[in-house]
Amino acid sequence: MSDSLVTAGTAAGPVAELALTGDVTRPARLTVSELFSWPQHRAQVSFDCATSGIQQHRFTGPYLHDVLVSAGPAFDPARRKDRLRFLIAVRGADGHRALLSWAEIDPDFGRAPVLLAVTIDGTSLDRAGPQLVLPQDRCGARYISGIEAIRVDGGYTVWT
Numbered sequence: 376m377s378d379s380l381v382t383a384g385t386a387a388g389p390v391a392e393l394a395l396t397g398d399v400t401r402p403a404r405l406t407v408s409e410l411f412s413w414p415q416h417r418a419q420v421s422f423d424c425a426t427s428g429i430q431q432h433r434f435t436g437p438y439l440h441d442v443l444v445s446a447g448p449a450f451d452p453a454r455r456k457d458r459l460r461f462l463i464a465v466r467g468a469d470g471h472r473a474l475l476s477w478a479e480i481d482p483d484f485g486r487a488p489v490l491l492a493v494t495i496d497g498t499s500l501d502r503a504g505p506q507l508v509l510p511q512d513r514c515g516a517r518y519i520s521g522i523e524a525i526r527v528d529g530g531y532t533v534w535t
Contacts, residue, residue: 391468391504397527398461400447407493407501413437413445418490418508422515430515434492434508439463440480442491448477448527459484461529465507468521473507475517477527487511491522 395403416438421431443463451457461477478484490508493500500506504521512518 388502390501391521391523393504393522394524395442395446395527396524397464398449398529399443399527400449401445403446405442405505407499407505410437410442410491410493410505413441415493416488416490418488418492418510420508420510422512422518424515433494433496434490434506435494436490436492436505436508438480439475439489439491439507440482443480443525443527446527449529457529461527464524464526464528465519465522466524466526467507467519468504468523471519473517473519 390406390408392404392406395405414437415435418434419431420434421429424430448458448461450461458477458481463475463477463480465473465475475489476485479487480489488510490506490510492506492508495506504523507517507519507522509517
């Protein structure tokens, strides 16, 4: 990302940051400019928003899977298919939340091309924060704006 865009983001206000926590070996705090360092993917989407009707946007950003893998999810190699028990909780600055399963985004299973968008319609999300984009969703309810936290959780107990 160019220095001028980073400077512009800080001059107009604080740059948003998301906390990546949970059952990972490398928790992190990430900004949009840092997310530009991952390979960028594009998604042209159309989804139904309960308050605004049909929305159509172009997003770019890294795959959620790539970012989470870099944090080192604490999968137990001794447990068969251990990654399938992991959940991903996403929270936006406005309080909206979404929950995904690891299997949804894993290339060996659902392979959903979920993005942590860093741009919308060509505009950087530096100050607003990244947006969760699920191109496969018809409804926009899981499109979380201004992500402030992502938690990877593999610690819930098995049902009895």
